Amino acid sequence: MARKTYQGEKNNKSRTMNKLIQAVGIVLKNKGYTGLTVSNITAEAGVDRKLVSVYFGSVNNLIETYIKGKNYWDTINESAINLLTTAPETSTRLILENLLLTQLEHFTNDEEMQKIVLWQISENTELMAHVTANREEIYPLLFPKADQELKDQQVDLRAISSILVAGIYYLVLHTKTTNSTFCEIDLTTDQGIGRIKTTIKKILEDTYSIV
Incomplete structure (x- = not known):
């Protein structure tokens, strides 16, 4: 027995x-x-x-x-951190592109993460500050390297990245909340998401093209 x-x-x-x-x-x-x-x-x-x-x-x-106990951005940041630490010759444009596209895809599919971001922008609490710090961990590794690549150029990559990240958040949250199009783009479809991904790539290509 x-x-x-x-x-x-x-x-x-x-x-x-x-x-x-x-x-x-x-x-x-x-x-x-x-x-x-x-x-x-x-x-x-x-x-x-x-x-x-x-x-x-x-x-x-x-x-x-x-x-x-949850690190919401670990999965998103992981590949970028690996490239920065193991392949330092990789352009930060490619790293940032990968980071943003991963963020768009992950955020679109993770309903809990969507709720966390809504919480972040709704309440200023110590707990949400902890979550924000987790999100920001990648940038002290990424931006100093980008500064060297864009040295002496009139490019504010931090501001451009901020706009792109904020745009990803808002587009996804708007779609999930209202189930409607945004500027005639339907982000509930693969075609709509594809248009946003293509445009993110184009913005980064244009940003780095002056180098």
């Missing part, structure tokens, strides 16, 4: 904490950051609401545990 695994207090606590943490992500995805209440989270987790205080102290601590 197979031995039964001990399901004591320690195991139950660990399972319950994990349920609550995972429930934060589900509620965030389905209801947005305004839906992150004790009632919604514990209902999703299927546990007594008292356990939030018992195991995390407060719902805010629970939410912080979840958010700080």
